[in-house]
Amino acid sequence: MIEAVGLTKRYGDKTAVDGIDFQVQPGRVTGFLGPNGAGKSTTMRMIVGLDRPTAGTVTLNGKRYADLKAPLHEVGVLLDAKAVHTGRSAYNHLRALAATHGISKKRVDEVIALTGLESVARKRVGGFSLGMGQRLGMASALLGDPAILILDEPVNGLDPEGVIWVRTLSRHLASEGRTVFLSSHLMSEMAQTADQIIVLGRGKVIADAPVGDIIALAAGNSVRVRTPDATRFANLLSSKDVTITKTDPDLLVVNGLKAAHIGEIAAGSKIVLHELTPLAGSLEDAYLALTEDDVEYHATSVADETVPMEPVQ
Amino acid sequence: MTHSSVTTATVALPHRSSRLTFGGVLKSEFIKLFTLRSTFWCCVIVVLLSVGVGLLLATVTAPARDGVPAAPNPTNLQQQAIAVRDATVGTGIGQLVLSVLGVLVISGEYSTGMIRSTFAAEPKRLPTLIAKAIILGVTTFVVGLVTVFGTAAIIFPLLPGIHVHPDWGDSKLLLSLFGAAGYLAVISLVAFSIGALIRSTAGGIAAAMGLILVAPTILDIIALTTGAVWAQNLVTFAPTTAGAKLYAYVSSTPSTTDGVISLDAHQGGYVLLAWFVVLFVAAAVLLKRRDA
Numbered sequence: 001m002i003e004a005v006g007l008t009k010r011y012g013d014k015t016a017v018d019g020i021d022f023q024v025q026p027g028r029v030t031g032f033l034g035p036n037g038a039g040k041s042t043t044m045r046m047i048v049g050l051d052r053p054t055a056g057t058v059t060l061n062g063k064r065y066a067d068l069k070a071p072l073h074e075v076g077v078l079l080d081a082k083a084v085h086t087g088r089s090a091y092n093h094l095r096a097l098a099a100t101h102g103i104s105k106k107r108v109d110e111v112i113a114l115t116g117l118e119s120v121a122r123k124r125v126g127g128f129s130l131g132m133g134q135r136l137g138m139a140s141a142l143l144g145d146p147a148i149l150i151l152d153e154p155v156n157g158l159d160p161e162g163v164i165w166v167r168t169l170s171r172h173l174a175s176e177g178r179t180v181f182l183s184s185h186l187m188s189e190m191a192q193t194a195d196q197i198i199v200l201g202r203g204k205v206i207a208d209a210p211v212g213d214i215i216a217l218a219a220g221n222s223v224r225v226r227t228p229d230a231t232r233f234a235n236l237l238s239s240k241d242v243t244i245t246k247t248d249p250d251l252l253v254v255n256g257l258k259a260a261h262i263g264e265i266a267a268g269s270k271i272v273l274h275e276l277t278p279l280a281g282s283l284e285d286a287y288l289a290l291t292e293d294d295v296e297y298h299a300t301s302v303a304d305e306t307v308p309m310e311p312v313q
Numbered sequence: 314m315t316h317s318s319v320t321t322a323t324v325a326l327p328h329r330s331s332r333l334t335f336g337g338v339l340k341s342e343f344i345k346l347f348t349l350r351s352t353f354w355c356c357v358i359v360v361l362l363s364v365g366v367g368l369l370l371a372t373v374t375a376p377a378r379d380g381v382p383a384a385p386n387p388t389n390l391q392q393q394a395i396a397v398r399d400a401t402v403g404t405g406i407g408q409l410v411l412s413v414l415g416v417l418v419i420s421g422e423y424s425t426g427m428i429r430s431t432f433a434a435e436p437k438r439l440p441t442l443i444a445k446a447i448i449l450g451v452t453t454f455v456v457g458l459v460t461v462f463g464t465a466a467i468i469f470p471l472l473p474g475i476h477v478h479p480d481w482g483d484s485k486l487l488l489s490l491f492g493a494a495g496y497l498a499v500i501s502l503v504a505f506s507i508g509a510l511i512r513s514t515a516g517g518i519a520a521a522m523g524l525i526l527v528a529p530t531i532l533d534i535i536a537l538t539t540g541a542v543w544a545q546n547l548v549t550f551a552p553t554t555a556g557a558k559l560y561a562y563v564s565s566t567p568s569t570t571d572g573v574i575s576l577d578a579h580q581g582g583y584v585l586l587a588w589f590v591v592l593f594v595a596a597a598v599l600l601k602r603r604d605a
Binding site: 050052068070077082089092093100140 | 340428432435604
């Protein structure tokens with residue numbers, strides 16, 4: 001288990017991580033989401049002792065990272081695919097890391113095979129593609145067969161097969177009772193991989209909930225209603241807890257009422273409905289909704305349009 | 314990378330019996346140093362340059378240098394001094410190459426990001442710094458021995474041509490040659506400490522060259538042109554000048570005349586070591602405090 005208490009990191013005036021508390025539980029995959037500059041990587045670096053917290057603590061199974069007797073066996077880290085000397089071969093890189101803990105060359109060969117690096121293992125890392133660098137990073141993380149895995153953007157630069165591999169592996173490792181903590185910008189990927197999501201915005205935890213709950217946050221209670229009597233029906237439904245958007249002459253998007261309830265009201269008032277569809281958000285919508293106010297670096301939007309929500313499949 | 318291979322991820326649990334040890338960190342740093350091409354090339358260049366310059370000096374130039382007078386029949390002492398001078402003349406260039414190696418050992422990890430992998434495996438950091446220093450120091454000492462004794466072995470047979478008959482049985486001669494190897498090792502460790510302080514390859518090499526090459530030269534010019542006592546004394550305590558006492562066959566006696574300080578071989582060695590210790594401790598303190 002990873003536990004952060006009041007974890008804070010300041011660089012001069014700038015607060016990168018602002019007194020966050022969270023727990024990452026074993027036996028499941030915990031996703032770490034947040035816009036660029038939200039403090040995800042800083043948090044991960046503090047967990048493994050690379051950055052010193054300005055305040056607060058973070059422990060792994062109750063111990064500070066620096067106090068672990070065998071860090072590679074207890075925690076596997078993929079912080080940055082480029083955390084490798086470019087002049088050394090992948091094999092020698094892993095052998096040097098393994099040597100610190102007396103891990104056998106056999107295990108080095110195993111992780112090379114596991115990450116599909118056999119054909120390039122003897123080549124210098126400087127010539128590696130981003131994807132191969134990520135695989136080497138995964139090989140380093142798995143080297144000590146650790147109980148906790150901390151993976152910063154593990155699928156960044158991987159081909160679709162590699163993405164599926166990381167997903168399958170993460171789920172498999174969690175199913176064995178390990179703690180898997182991974183960050184990603186790919187929301188769809190996170191929706192398929194993670195059980196729990198922690199969302200970080202401007203250095204603060206803005207959500208920490210099971211993935212289903214996070215998606216439900218965005219879904220709200222939107223229902224699409226198509227009726228020839230749109231104006232009259234809108235007046236019927238309106239109350240202070242309900243928002244109604246009329247997008248077409250015959251189309252309403254209703255927020256704050258369940259589809260079944262809307263149907264009952266329509267039946268009671270003898271209004272003909274052509275469509276009644278509950279709308280579900282994706283993790284992407286949830287994430288955007290959550291971090292809307294917490295994005296550090298805003299891109300200027302191309303067109304200020306509302307992206308229509310996808311109907312439930 | 315197939316799905317079926319996922320199951321092998323955790324088959325091998327027996328590795329768990331192993332743990333982080335200082336011996337492991339030493340071995341890791343040994344592997345790291347000797348799996349980079351730059352290490353090999355630095356060492357080869359040092360040996361070749363030293364032999365080359367030694368040969369040049371032994372065959373081409375007259376022996377009348379460094380206060381050793383040219384004489385048709387030099388004394389035994391003069392002959393030994395010439396032999397040592399020619400065998401160790403390569404240290405002047407060799408120290409620059411080994412300093413670059415010393416800086417690279419640590420700055421190469423910062424510039425490539427490797428340091429994060431290193432400190433994730435060994436989070437206390439200080440054992441890594443110490444292990445790196447030990448591996449570097451032993452390696453450069455061995456390279457120094459190969460260089461100096463190799464150069465001596467190649468050029469000593471040529472020296473009788475200039476009326477110099479080196480005596481391998483002379484313990485002072487052997488001590489000077491060992492001193493040169495020791496000097497090269499400590500100078501590379503000074504550069505290593507600078508690299509650990511500055512953390513960038515370009516900055517580290519510039520600073521190391523500044524201390525080893527530029528500063529003593531400028532001070533020397535000031536001392537020669539103005540005769541300023543402070544400049545002369547600063548030169549005396551520069552790591553290169555002080556360290557050079559370690560491989561000077563004719564050792565000076567410690568003295569202070571008109572405020573100008575002179576060091577003997579032991580004092581010179583201690584001054585050089587002090588440079589290393591001060592810089593290394595500063596590097597160690599910052600290593601613990603700074604973010605990697």
